Amino acid sequence: MAFQAQxxxxxSNLTAIKAHESxxxxxxxxxxVANHSFLHGRVHSASSGFAAFARNFSVSLxxxxxxxxxxxxxxxKRKARAILTFAMPYIRLAAFIWGIFFFTxxxxxxxxxxxxxxxxVGASNPEVHITTDSFLTLKGAKVEAGVGSTFYLSVRWxxxxxxxxxxxxxxxxxxxxxxxxxxxxxxxxxxYLDVEGEFFAGSDFFGVNALRVKDYSLQSESEAFxxxxxxxxxxxxxxxxxxxxxxNVRVASTTEIxxxxxxxxxxxxxxxxxxxxxxxxxxxxxxxxxxARLSIFQDTLVFRPxxxxxxxxxxxxxxxxxxxxxxxxxxxYTVNLVAGTLILANNRKxxxxxxxxxxxxxxxxxxxxxxEYTLSDQYVVDAEVVRNLNL
Numbered sequence: 047m048a049f050q051a052q053x054x055x056x057x058s059n060l061t062a063i064k065a066h067e068s069x070x071x072x073x074x075x076x077x078x079v080a081n082h083s084f085l086h087g088r089v090h091s092a093s094s095g096f097a098a099f100a101r102n103f104s105v106s107l108x109x110x111x112x113x114x115x116x117x118x119x120x121x122x123k124r125k126a127r128a129i130l131t132f133a134m135p136y137i138r139l140a141a142f143i144w145g146i147f148f149f150t151x152x153x154x155x156x157x158x159x160x161x162x163x164x165x166x167v168g169a170s171n172p173e174v175h176i177t178t179d180s181f182l183t184l185k186g187a188k189v190e191a192g193v194g195s196t197f198y199l200s201v202r203w204x205x206x207x208x209x210x211x212x213x214x215x216x217x218x219x220x221x222x223x224x225x226x227x228x229x230x231x232x233x234x235x236x237x238y239l240d241v242e243g244e245f246f247a248g249s250d251f252f253g254v255n256a257l258r259v260k261d262y263s264l265q266s267e268s269e270a271f272x273x274x275x276x277x278x279x280x281x282x283x284x285x286x287x288x289x290x291x292x293x294n295v296r297v298a299s300t301t302e303i304x305x306x307x308x309x310x311x312x313x314x315x316x317x318x319x320x321x322x323x324x325x326x327x328x329x330x331x332x333x334x335x336x337x338a339r340l341s342i343f344q345d346t347l348v349f350r351p352x353x354x355x356x357x358x359x360x361x362x363x364x365x366x367x368x369x370x371x372x373x374x375x376x377x378x379y380t381v382n383l384v385a386g387t388l389i390l391a392n393n394r395k396x397x398x399x400x401x402x403x404x405x406x407x408x409x410x411x412x413x414x415x416x417x418e419y420t421l422s423d424q425y426v427v428d429a430e431v432v433r434n435l436n437l
Contacts, residue, residue, distance in 0.1 A: 162188055162202045167331075168223055169238040169262040172201035174208065182245035182254045184210060189237045195230060199239065211253040212241060218256045222264035224330060230259075237263035269328035271295075271335060275319045281312055286321060286335075294334040295324055301337050306344030308420040319343070344420065351413040354379065354427065355435075358408050364400035370432070372408055379425045381410050387429055391437040407435040 164170065164186035173185040187199040187210065197212045220228040233239070243256040273288035284295050297303065303310045320343035328335045356374025363369075366389075370381040383389070383399075391397040402408070410429040418424040 162200070164188065164238040164262070167238050167262040167265065169240070172203060174201060176245050180245045182241070182243055184239070184241040184254065187212075187239045187241060189233060189235050189239065192233065192235060197233065199241070209251065210241075211248070211251055212239075212243075212256050212259075213253065214256050214259070218243075218259060220259045220261060222267060223260070223262045224265065224267050226264075226267040228261060228264050232264060233259070233261055234263075237261050265330040266327050267330070268325070269335065270323055270325035271321070271328075272323055273321055275315065275317050275321060277317055278315060284315065286324065292333075293328075294332070295340070296334055296336050297340065298336070301326075301340060303340045303342065305342040305420050306346060306349075306416055308344075308417050310342060310420065314421065315342070344416075348419065349414050349416045351411065351430070353409060353411050355407065355409045358402060358404055358406045358434075360404065361399070361402050364398070364402075366399070368399070370402075370408070370410075372410070377425050379427055381412070381432065382426065382428045383432060384428070388431045390431065390433040392433065392435045394433070397434065397437055401437060402434055406437075409433045409435060 164172065170185045172187070173183070175183040184199070184201065187201050189197050190200050190209075191198040195214045197214070199210045199212050200207045201210075202208070214230045218230060220230055220233065222228050239262070240260040241254055241256050242258040243254040246253045246255065271286060271288045271290075271293060273286045275284050276287050276292070277285040279285070282297050284297070286293050286295050297312060303312065303315070305314070322341040322343050324335060324337050324340045326336045326338040354372070354374050356372045356379070358370060359373050359378070360371040361368070362371075366387060367382070367384045369383060372379045372381055389397055389399050410427065410433070411431045412427040412429040415426040415428065418426045
């Protein structure tokens with residue numbers, strides 16, 4: 047008979063039926079293991095995967111139907127071959143459709159390889175370590191969901207997932223990728239974590255009471271940099287060459303830009319300026335600093351009081367307070383004279399300001415104003431003494 051050729055023999059008594067059913071369970075268990083191994087292996091193509099699934103399913107079902115039919119009356123023995131021959135194409139089709147449905151519903155388990163990439167944020171390959179005293183170390187875990195202080199994590203080896211429930215509390219410490227402190231509230235779906243804590247098992251899940259969490263997806267730290275401006279772009283972005291490499295510095299309306307003691311507008315920055323310090327929140331993933339403060343180098347020697355000498359270009363008035371315009375050292379100076387300014391002749395005796403004429407050589411002592419020099423490149427000196435060397 048055809049059934050005997052397939053290794054199936056008629057069974058005529060109840061004891062034999064029971065024994066055969068036991069063997070059948072074993073066969074189906076072997077087939078189930080094969081199906082499980084298949085489902086969690088790498089599937090090179092959907093068509094070949096579903097075909098193998100349908101074949102395994104139909105073989106299992108054929109053994110079930112065939113053995114039970116052969117164990118029944120002679121009528122079924124005679125009709126078994128015809129029934130199976132007729133039914134098998136439909137069984138295979140049903141298994142194929144069910145397989146598609148199963149794979150579709152299980153998309154969260156059999157995810158695309160690109161869906162789990164811990165290396166994209168610098169996390170390590172997935173690792174799970176559980177010690178004999180129930181201490182769990184979990185690496186490269188992805189946050190799939192979160193409810194309050196509880197998070198649902200997964201690690202994957204190819205398409206095979208392993209899931210954990212992570213519980214956090216006041217004892218849980220969270221650090222960012224580069225060591226900065228964070229809070230549990232900053233953990234979000236899609237983040238990759240390393241977790242250490244107490245392992246526990248529920249009725250159908252594994253869990254960890256987290257003690258230490260490192261979130262590799264949190265790549266923003268409070269940092270400070272110094273360097274030299276190499277370029278400016280638009281109204282908010284500059285490129286800064288630092289000892290650690292080139293970074294972008296983004297300036298907001300709230301950013302304080304200071305050069306020396308003067309608050310500096312954006313349009314007074316230029317390539318070549320030395321940045322003493324720029325601090326704020328640095329995003330390692332984009333090498334961009336959102337600056338809170340920007341301190342530009344200012345040569346303070348320029349603003350020390352000293353003597354200047356040059357030619358009188360103009361006299362605004364002959365009565366104090368007033369001002370002179372003097373061309374000295376290749377620059378035009380505005381010399382402010384206040385009520386207490388000493389006006390002297392060459393012999394250091396007091397003299398009337400009205401005796402000054404254009405072209406006279408004058409010497410004055412004072413300091414260049416930092417604000418006008420920094421904001422508008424003007425040389426303004428508040429003079430303490432003015433001496434006319436031609437009188």
